[in-house]
Amino acid sequence: MNVAVCLAEVTDPEGPLRADAAGVITAPGGGGGGFRLDARSEFALEIALRLKRSFPETTVHAVTLGPARSESVLRRALAAGADAALRVWDASFDAPTPLFTARALAAALKRLRPDAVLCGSRTTDSGTGLVGPALAAALDLPFLGDVSDLHVAPAAASALAACRRRGATLTFECPLPALFSVEHGKNCPPAPLRSIIRAGREKIPALDREDLKLSPDWTDAPGPGARVVKLTAPKPKDKRGLGVPENLPPRDRLAGILTGGLSGKKHGIRLEGAAPVNIEKLFEWLAGEGIIQR
Numbered sequence: 001m002n003v004a005v006c007l008a009e010v011t012d013p014e015g016p017l018r019a020d021a022a023g024v025i026t027a028p029g030g031g032g033g034g035f036r037l038d039a040r041s042e043f044a045l046e047i048a049l050r051l052k053r054s055f056p057e058t059t060v061h062a063v064t065l066g067p068a069r070s071e072s073v074l075r076r077a078l079a080a081g082a083d084a085a086l087r088v089w090d091a092s093f094d095a096p097t098p099l100f101t102a103r104a105l106a107a108a109l110k111r112l113r114p115d116a117v118l119c120g121s122r123t124t125d126s127g128t129g130l131v132g133p134a135l136a137a138a139l140d141l142p143f144l145g146d147v148s149d150l151h152v153a154p155a156a157a158s159a160l161a162a163c164r165r166r167g168a169t170l171t172f173e174c175p176l177p178a179l180f181s182v183e184h185g186k187n188c189p190p191a192p193l194r195s196i197i198r199a200g201r202e203k204i205p206a207l208d209r210e211d212l213k214l215s216p217d218w219t220d221a222p223g224p225g226a227r228v229v230k231l232t233a234p235k236p237k238d239k240r241g242l243g244v245p246e247n248l249p250p251r252d253r254l255a256g257i258l259t260g261g262l263s264g265k266k267h268g269i270r271l272e273g274a275a276p277v278n279i280e281k282l283f284e285w286l287a288g289e290g291i292i293q294r
Contacts, residue, residue: 001055009035035073041123062085089206119181
């Protein structure tokens with residue numbers, strides 16, 4: 001069986017970063033210290049390597065779209081047990097959109113003819129979730145998202161995918177080849193030092209626009225399809241019912257909210273007796289503490 005896993009590189013929130021006047025983020029010194037393999041991509045990689053352990057004849061190809069520094073995520077995959085790696089990039093691929101990324105990756109994956117394609121459901125930095133479905137459409141493959149586990153029956157050319165949705169786990173049967181975007185899973189265990197050294201010596205091929213025979217009418221301006229134009233943070237929840245006085249200094253008000261905000265919470269009440277009477281007493285106490293309004 002031939003498995004391809006698409007890996008995404010994201011900025012490392014714990015690593016050093018530098019932003020220029022145009023807002024372009026780079027790692028100091030030009031290395032990869034400020035970037036890392038995305039968590040969901042690592043979950044997808046672990047599922048791919050688990051399939052390889054179950055079926056020794058399985059070949060795992062790690063693929064990514066990115067500049068030279070992105071080789072670090074491919075070497076991470078090679079050290080973990082992937083058989084081969086492939087990087088897709090061209091000087092004209094400046095700030096590619098999710099749909100552009102999908103089309104470029106699809107052009108590379110068509111060369112590999114995989115039986116199963118795995119990728120993260122979304123990245124921790126942009127989180128659009130568009131690449132997986134668009135990649136499946138570009139490859140004309142069935143698609144399943146929110147995958148947490150995958151079991152394959154190569155003889156039957158089918159797979160059982162466990163997908164977590166709203167707290168429940170749904171198990172789907174899907175014909176192969178197919179594409180699966182991974183939302184939950186396990187991290188790859190640390191690779192042995194000798195595997196890391198061997199992966200560091202591997203020569204990773206890179207395919208550009210000409211190699212992939214991509215049409216210039218859309219690669220010259222990698223902007224077709226949807227693009228993130230605005231990121232709006234969720235509105236904070238209304239804290240007015242916590243009994244925290246609004247005239248307090250911001251620091252004291254924040255401390256009150258984080259600790260529950262109930263000015264009289266040390267003086268609790270104990271209710272005994274019939275339920276209707278207790279409910280009325282509880283209502284009066286909550287109203288007196290400012291938790292609810294009368």
